[in-house]
Amino acid sequence: MTTMIIGGGVVGLSVAYGLLKQGQDVVVLDGADGDFRASRGNFGLVWVQGKGAGCVEYSLWSRRSAGLWASFAQELQDLTGFDLKLVQTGGFEYFTIAAELENQVAKLLALRNASNGDYTFEVLDNVALKKQIPEIGPKVLGATYCPEDGHVNPLFLLKALSSAVQKKGGVIHTGTKVIDVTSTDAGFMVVLENGKQLNGEKVVLSAGLGAIDLGPKLGFRAPIRPQQGQLMVTEKLPTFLYHPSGTLRQVNEGGIQIGASKAELGLHDVEDVLTIAGLARHAIDVFPHLAKAKMVRSWAALRIMSPDGLPIYQHSTTHPGATFITCHSGITLAAAHAELLPDWIMNNNAAPDLSVFNEGRFDV
Numbered sequence: 001m002t003t004m005i006i007g008g009g010v011v012g013l014s015v016a017y018g019l020l021k022q023g024q025d026v027v028v029l030d031g032a033d034g035d036f037r038a039s040r041g042n043f044g045l046v047w048v049q050g051k052g053a054g055c056v057e058y059s060l061w062s063r064r065s066a067g068l069w070a071s072f073a074q075e076l077q078d079l080t081g082f083d084l085k086l087v088q089t090g091g092f093e094y095f096t097i098a099a100e101l102e103n104q105v106a107k108l109l110a111l112r113n114a115s116n117g118d119y120t121f122e123v124l125d126n127v128a129l130k131k132q133i134p135e136i137g138p139k140v141l142g143a144t145y146c147p148e149d150g151h152v153n154p155l156f157l158l159k160a161l162s163s164a165v166q167k168k169g170g171v172i173h174t175g176t177k178v179i180d181v182t183s184t185d186a187g188f189m190v191v192l193e194n195g196k197q198l199n200g201e202k203v204v205l206s207a208g209l210g211a212i213d214l215g216p217k218l219g220f221r222a223p224i225r226p227q228q229g230q231l232m233v234t235e236k237l238p239t240f241l242y243h244p245s246g247t248l249r250q251v252n253e254g255g256i257q258i259g260a261s262k263a264e265l266g267l268h269d270v271e272d273v274l275t276i277a278g279l280a281r282h283a284i285d286v287f288p289h290l291a292k293a294k295m296v297r298s299w300a301a302l303r304i305m306s307p308d309g310l311p312i313y314q315h316s317t318t319h320p321g322a323t324f325i326t327c328h329s330g331i332t333l334a335a336a337h338a339e340l341l342p343d344w345i346m347n348n349n350a351a352p353d354l355s356v357f358n359e360g361r362f363d364v
């Protein structure tokens with residue numbers, strides 16, 4: 001039974017690895033270098049804090065994945081030799097505006113209530129925060145801390161997954177854009193841009209923004225849109241930041257990564273000075289000494305957003321054997337996608353209940 005996975009970003013590769021571990025044959029078809037690829041431009045957080053406000057199932061799913069991350073990273077390292085530089089010492093969100101801090105605390109309290117009290121977080125004022133992170137600036141009124149948050153090197157993750165898939169016997173075709181996909185008596189046939197055709201019994205559509213075109217061919221609505229995020233990174237600095245935040249983290253090589261903006265600009269992934277200046281201003285408000293740091297690089301990438309920001313996990317009702325998977329936190333969810341999602345794709349008894357994430361929620 002061969003499963004063709006369309007899209008070899010972090011989502012497609014996580015699923016491919018998980019299916020291979022379940023004994024499935026897998027062929028990954030990944031498009032061109034010029035494609036929009038969130039997996040190569042993201043912030044690298046394995047993040048829980050605040051996720052799932054209004055949908056506790058998403059909070060639980062993200063936390064379940066974060067809880068699986070340590071063993072997942074170790075397993076990939078043992079198999080491929082890549083150390084993913086996973087750090088899960090908890091994360092801070094810093095606030096310079098009182099109303100925003102109040103909103104965050106209200107959100108985390110609501111999540112704690114929805115989780116029957118099983119949701120740990122702390123609120124720190126500037127004085128308490130400064131004891132832990134002396135470099136914190138006077139403009140920071142306070143922070144929230146969640147012990148389940150962490151970060152990873154997302155490019156090492158991608159390399160490790162690619163290597164792991166091949167070591168497990170999977171095949172990855174790069175530079176292989178799928179332009180059409182249809183059902184056949186025996187499963188599915190995909191047509192590639194170079195005119196070749198491939199057949200397989202099952203299809204997983206995990207093509208990021210490429211699913212906008214391919215989804216309807218398999219009966220999916222694929223109601224996703226791009227959302228631009230800009231980021232920047234400084235020169236390597238002596239280690240001072242031992243916890244990531246939603247906007248600042250010290251990467252394993254030493255640079256401070258600063259991000260990420262949010263803008264609805266369509267398929268536009270070019271950074272601009274005004275946005276980058278805003279990111280820099282926030283970073284300096286939080287850590288004033290960063291004003292002297294050299295900026296090394298800035299870039300923009302496109303998130304893959306569903307209308308409500310939650311993942312979409314959908315089996316096709318019109319094309320049995322086809323599955324659509326997309327999310328806007330593919331790094332955080334990589335462990336769940338590799339360890340738990342394959343059972344759901346194969347309809348095994350152990351499948352997690354993901355019904356809240358199907359496309360039916362967008363029916364008018």
Ligand SMILES: Cc1cc2nc3c(=O)[nH]c(=O)nc-3n(C[C@H](O)[C@H](O)[C@H](O)COP(=O)(O)OP(=O)(O)OC[C@H]3O[C@@H](n4cnc5c(N)ncnc54)[C@H](O)[C@@H]3O)c2cc1C
Pocket residue numbers: 006007008009010011012029030031032035036037038039040041042043044045046047176177178179206207208209210211214228229230231260300301302303304326327328329330331332333
């Ligand atoms: C600025 C920014 C910051 C982010 N920060 C975080 C974070 O801190 N933590 C977190 O968890 N997530 C974060 N994300 C989100 C995360 O990066 C994405 O959820 C994840 O990368 C999505 O992976 P994907 O495989 O679905 O998509 P992609 O990485 O876009 O991969 C899709 C793949 O499909 C291929 N493809 C497309 N069309 C076709 C076709 N027709 N045929 C064959 N192949 C095709 C493409 O070539 C591509 O390789 C961030 C994203 C952005 C943009």
